[in-house]
Amino acid sequence: MFQFEQARLGHPGQAVFENLTLHIAKGEHVALLGPSGSGKSTLLAALRQQQADRVAWCPQDADLVPMLSVFHNIYMGALDRQHSLINLRNLIWPSRHQKSAIGEIAAQLGLAEKLFTSVDKLSGGQAQRVALGRAIYSQRQVLLADEPVSSVDEHQGLALLKKILGSHPTAVIALHDRSLALQCCSRVIGLRDGVIALDAPCDSLSLADLDALYQ
C-alpha cells in the first residue's frame, strides 16, 4: 500500500529522512512513535502524497472550519462523493437522510447534542472528535492521523481509537501514548532523528521497549 525505497523526505531546505526504506501493507494498523521532532508528521504527509485519493486525513490541527457546525465539518469529509450542486444544497438545507447519517456518527462520538454547534464553541477534545467523525464519514480505506486523541482522557482515547480503527482497514497513526499504541495497533514504527529506530509487531513489544525510543 505504501512503499519508500531509500527515499529522501522533508521540507524545502531541510531533509528529515535521508535514506528511508519502508513498506506498509494493506490491513496493517501502524502506530508511529518517537520524540517530538523525530519526523512523524513529515512521514504522514509523505504517505498521504502516495495515496491521496484513498486517504482519510486527520492532521494535528484537525483542519476544521471553526465557523461551521459539527454537521458541516463532518459532511466535508465526503464532498467528493457528490456533485458540487448537491453538496451546496446539503450544506445549506441538510436533508433528513444526511442529518440522520451524520447525527449517528456524532452520537457515537458523544457529540449528539452539538450537531449544529459551530466548532469554535467546542473544547479541544470535542473538536478532535469532529475530525475523527469526518474521517469516519469519508469512508476511505486508509486512515492517516496525527495525534488524533491527544486532547481527550486516556479512557476516552482508547475507545475512540478502537472505533476509528474499526472503520479503517489500514491506518498509520502518530501517537505519544505508548500504551494506547500497544493496545490498539498491530505494528509500531519508532522514529528517532529521521531514522527508523524500531519496527516490530505490537505483540512482541513491551512499554519498556518503547521507552527506549525516548531516552
Ligand SMILES: Nc1ncnc2c1ncn2[C@@H]1O[C@H](COP(=O)(O)OP(=O)(O)OP(=O)(O)O)[C@@H](O)[C@H]1O
Ligand atoms: N514546514 C516545515 N518546514 C521546515 N521544517 C519543518 C517543517 N515542519 C517540520 N519541520 C522540521 O522537520 C523535523 C521533523 O518534524 P515533524 O513535525 O515531522 O516531527 P514530529 O515527530 O511530528 O514532531 P511532534 O511530535 O512535535 O509533532 C523537525 O526538525 C522540524 O523542525
